[in-house]
Amino acid sequence: MKMQLDLDSLSEATSGAIGSLVSTTVLYPLDTCKTKYQAEVQAHSNRKYRRISDVLWEAISKNQVLSLYQGLGTKNVQSFVSSFIYFYGYSYFKKLYLKKTGKKTIGTTANLIAATAAGVSTILITQPLDTASSRMQTSEFGKSKGFWETLSEGTWSEAFDGLGISILLTSNPSIQYTAFDQLKHRLLKDKISSKSGTKSSPEALSAFSAFMLGAISKCAATCLTYPAIRCKVMIQAADSDNDKRTEAEKKAQKTISGALYTILKREGLLGFFNGLPAQILKTVLSSALLLMVKEKITKSTWLLMLMIGRYMSVNHPKLKAN
Template identity: 65%
Template structure:
């Protein structure tokens, strides 16, 4: 059993998942404000929130400080599972491609395909949690419900609201991690005195904390700008029911139509600065943590592998 496991993929997945937990928790209040701001459609310039700070001020004025963390448990669960599935799938598929093609490195096109395939796997597994966390974050401060109650509202199929856009947005991490990997390879090549050898017993080469943070910020910025209109549509579709009883859009075309009718072209990029700030910080922090703990995770996985192999031998000997 131990021999059959893909330990390198498990290392990548575990490191990514831990990084996701830390970054999600640290930046969650900003994420809540951003999501509530994106979900609101301003009719002819009139709306509850003029900017991101208005959302924060609402929580402070109502003394609902804890509400800035509403849905954190669900978001952390979703982040941990999604990053574990994504990094495992991405690492496994990348090495599978190299084995089948015989190439020494993954080209840009192949990297995009592999990243997109990993993204699709992730979306199909975590979409209900993604929808639930969005509903919790966009609920009125102090009125957020629990995970089970949130998912139980309406039909279960509604837990997959925005699935089509989520699948479309697999292009976002695909672009992000492709840009990151390409930049990472260039940086590591320049570190001639630290070139890693093809030895399974040695720990994988890693970036410095600053380099990982910088490359993560650059790669996520590129991906966010290219996919932002779809990101905002997804938030609108997955948001909680509006307090005034008005109907929220149920499809991407409905969301696009609502934005165009009420806000015009600028509406497609409403909250872009907040999205970039949050996602760049989150992604850069995630990748920085992942790179820094990858050696420790690798050593831990090797120790676990030896333990399992020893246990299996003992069982067979008896």
């Protein structure tokens, strides 16, 4: 049982991390435009970027199109590591729940708890990478610094800017993956193997079904949590802002209450949803692509992990499951 648990968790983690790497790389220019647009806080008449497309045109006009990829390396490391930890933890906590309760399926509430626990574990480990990538994306085109240089500009504690709101935002993937798993389970319930005593590979959705379910689940999660997402970007990008605010104002913006007050003061209540269409476009495409890739390589990854597990059992008998 132990070997099977590790096999499934590692398979989920590896396929999820690869899917995240692909989606992050493909959609990174859109992510940069979205982040720079969200980080700006001005009265509407003074906004530098009135639409997300304005960020793209600025890069083109300054011959800095490649700057849309500034911070890609850091973001890829963050996406791969966080996805691996998240999917491993998510799979592990779900299987642990089923083992302890003796149930065959996991309900929505337990699924949410497992997803949240995996999300918090991920945030605590990868927050500095997330902060650095946000600062690099919101830097002026052509003037982005490297990962270590970006983090060394502030204190170690500043590398965890936005940690509180990031933990709050674990509700986003919790909602997303819980919705995805529940929809997937209903779609595949007639395809579940009835064979007993055999070790069969996990059922996978078609590419189109995975893409659509991923899009629907992420859209719902994004709409519900967007005000917190906007605040998080502002907190992490406070030092990269190019407006004429004082240091005291920038420092105040690094708190959740300060970010909320700044948005409310300068943009009003609707400001909390400024950039929502861009966020939905990026995150829905990203998550749908991630889950589509993940579903298509899950069986291959599972077989690879099975081969590794058998090799380790044969060559290292002490590692064999009891």
